[in-house]
Amino acid sequence: MRDAYHEELDSIGEDLVEMARLVGSAIGRATTAMLDADLRLAESVIAADEKVDTLQHELEARAIALLARQQPVATDLRIVVTSLRMSADLERAGDLAQHVAKQARLRFPQSPVPHDLHTTLLEMGQLAQRLMAKAAEVIITKDVELALELEQDDDEMDLLHRTLFQHLMDDRWKHGIETAVDVTLLGRYYERFADHAVSVAKRVVYLVTGEHADEIQTAEAPVEGA
Amino acid sequence: MRDAYHEELDSIGEDLVEMARLVGSAIGRATTAMLDADLRLAESVIAADEKVDTLQHELEARAIALLARQQPVATDLRIVVTSLRMSADLERAGDLAQHVAKQARLRFPQSPVPHDLHTTLLEMGQLAQRLMAKAAEVIITKDVELALELEQDDDEMDLLHRTLFQHLMDDRWKHGIETAVDVTLLGRYYERFADHAVSVAKRVVYLVTGEHADEIQTAEAPVEGA
Numbered sequence: 001m002r003d004a005y006h007e008e009l010d011s012i013g014e015d016l017v018e019m020a021r022l023v024g025s026a027i028g029r030a031t032t033a034m035l036d037a038d039l040r041l042a043e044s045v046i047a048a049d050e051k052v053d054t055l056q057h058e059l060e061a062r063a064i065a066l067l068a069r070q071q072p073v074a075t076d077l078r079i080v081v082t083s084l085r086m087s088a089d090l091e092r093a094g095d096l097a098q099h100v101a102k103q104a105r106l107r108f109p110q111s112p113v114p115h116d117l118h119t120t121l122l123e124m125g126q127l128a129q130r131l132m133a134k135a136a137e138v139i140i141t142k143d144v145e146l147a148l149e150l151e152q153d154d155d156e157m158d159l160l161h162r163t164l165f166q167h168l169m170d171d172r173w174k175h176g177i178e179t180a181v182d183v184t185l186l187g188r189y190y191e192r193f194a195d196h197a198v199s200v201a202k203r204v205v206y207l208v209t210g211e212h213a214d215e216i217q218t219a220e221a222p223v224e225g226a
Numbered sequence: 227m228r229d230a231y232h233e234e235l236d237s238i239g240e241d242l243v244e245m246a247r248l249v250g251s252a253i254g255r256a257t258t259a260m261l262d263a264d265l266r267l268a269e270s271v272i273a274a275d276e277k278v279d280t281l282q283h284e285l286e287a288r289a290i291a292l293l294a295r296q297q298p299v300a301t302d303l304r305i306v307v308t309s310l311r312m313s314a315d316l317e318r319a320g321d322l323a324q325h326v327a328k329q330a331r332l333r334f335p336q337s338p339v340p341h342d343l344h345t346t347l348l349e350m351g352q353l354a355q356r357l358m359a360k361a362a363e364v365i366i367t368k369d370v371e372l373a374l375e376l377e378q379d380d381d382e383m384d385l386l387h388r389t390l391f392q393h394l395m396d397d398r399w400k401h402g403i404e405t406a407v408d409v410t411l412l413g414r415y416y417e418r419f420a421d422h423a424v425s426v427a428k429r430v431v432y433l434v435t436g437e438h439a440d441e442i443q444t445a446e447a448p449v450e451g452a
Contacts, residue, residue: 064307071297081290084307088314165407173403177394180403184410 005070008062012083015059017136019090020200022052024132026097027193031125034104034186035118037111045101052094059087078210082203086139089203093132093196096189100125103186112182114175117167124160124190127153131197138201144208147201157194161187231296234288238309241285243362245316246426248278250358252323253419257351260330260412261344263337271327278320285313304436308429312365315429319358319422322415326351329412338408340401343393350386350416353379357423364427370434373427383420387413 026045033042063080066072072080103112113121131153138147164187167173168180205211252271259268289306292298298306329338339347357379364373390413393399394406431437 064303067293067307068299068303073294073297077290077294081293081307081310084310085314088311168403168407177399177403177406180406181391181394181410184407185414188411188414 005066008066008070009072009076009079012059012063012066012080013139015055015062016083016086016090016139019052019055019059019087019094020132020136020139022048022055023090023094023097024129024136026052026094027100027125027132027190028129030097030100030104031122031128033101034113035111035122035125037104037107037109039105039108042101042104042108046098046105049094049098052091056087056091060084075207078207082207086200086203089196089199093193096193096196099189100186103182103189107182112179112186114179117164117183120160120163120167121186121190124157124164124187127157127160128190128193128197131157131194135197135200138204142204142208144205147205150198150201154194154198157191161191231292231298234292234296235298235302235305238285238289238292238306239365241281241288242309242312242316242365245278245281245285245313245320246358246362246365248274248281249316249320249323250355250362252278252320253326253351253358253416254355256323256326256330257348257354259327260339261337261348261351263330263333263335265331265334268327268330268334272324272331275320275324278317282313282317286310301433304433308433312426312429315422315425319419322419322422325415326412329408329415333408338405338412340405343390343409346386346389346393347412347416350383350390350413353383353386354416354419354423357383357420361423361426364430368430368434370431373431376424376427380420380424383417387417 026048029041030045032038033045063084067077067080070076106112111118131150134146134150134153137143138150164183168183173180252274255267256271258264259271289310293303293306296302332338337344357376360372360376360379363369364376390409394409399406
């Protein structure tokens with residue numbers, strides 16, 4: 001049987017998984033709301049982000065209480081500190097899903113995205129959701145191999161991001177400046193969302209190996225393709 | 227005389243101030259590099275970000291060592307945990323300054339920004355630098371009044387951001403899509419940079435009062451003006 005102390009540590013882990021699930025669901029629904037110009041869905045994504053913020057505050061309070069009461073050292077200490085970092089990533093990813101939903105709300109009853117870009121944006125949304133599901137899996141399993149896989153998946157996001165920019169820069173672009181601005185921001189939100197999923201996975205690598213994933217392999221999605 | 231323990235706590239604070247200074251300088255120089263199309267300056271900003279990343283890693287290692295060895299409670303514990311968060315904000319602000327410099331490098335020998343927007347971007351750069359200088363001041367003085375001021379200063383950034391979007395959306399915009407995309411991204415970088423400076427200040431409020439600044443007054447710069 002586990003003692004109260006390790007139960008508390010476990011429940012911090014469960015909170016992280018719950019945050020990742022909420023945020024993964026949020027980006028999926030925000031994408032649908034944006035492509036289908038579904039105002040009610042957009043509103044529900046926007047409202048649901050509060051739950052993520054609340055979870056993060058609770059996790060933070062719980063982690064600090066645990067540090068004060070139990071004074072963990074070595075691995076346990078690393079778990080608590082890294083959990084704080086991961087919760088910040090997940091909270092921010094939630095904000096980005098909310099930004100996508102807000103863009104949908106802003107342009108309602110239109111979609112902010114022209115039809116010829118729907119497929120690319122749908123792929124970005126689905127990939128973002130898969131990355132976050134994988135990050136949740138990594139939190140649960142602490143599988144370093146799986147964690148490092150996320151960086152490769154993220155290359156796919158960069159590729160989609162580049163495709164988006166190619167459309168924007170094409171001389172035949174006929175959707176005007178406002179839509180170009182919307183698409184630029186949306187692309188950035190998905191890219192950053194993916195970065196946070198990767199970051200969560202990297203932090204698990206740090207937890208397990210004691211080394212920053214950067215020291216194993218590096219990644220920062222460049223926006224220089226813009 | 228201060229004991230070794232409090233000296234260590236102080237030196238974490240000094241690292242944060244140093245990070246804020248480096249990052250404030252970086253956004254100032256990145257702005258100049260972008261407006262003047264100064265490739266050497268852009269390269270120096272890009273290279274200098276490594277120093278910020280190194281400082282963050284050192285601070286993190288030092289904070290974790292301090293937690294393990296000294297097992298602080300109450301206020302001291304909050305200082306260490308909050309410092310970790312602040313260092314993450316500052317590291318990210320450094321990335322954003324680097325992104326501005328990379329945009330300058332990408333468009334060299336042109337400036338990514340057309341002349342009629344130089345004043346607005348210059349103001350955004352200067353404001354970003356002032357906000358970070360104020361954040362450094364807040365870390366040093368722990369002045370809650372000053373910390374709350376940053377949220378008002380951030381309103382000024384939102385206003386400049388809106389001005390940028392008004393230019394973009396103006397029917398007379400004649401700079402094409404590529405420049406519109408560049409300006410959209412640059413606007414976003416400055417806005418997020420300012421958010422991180424505000425966040426640092428808010429965390430000092432949390433340290434001093436034990437309450438999240440959000441509970442006193444709220445802010446998240448909306449991009450919905452886009």
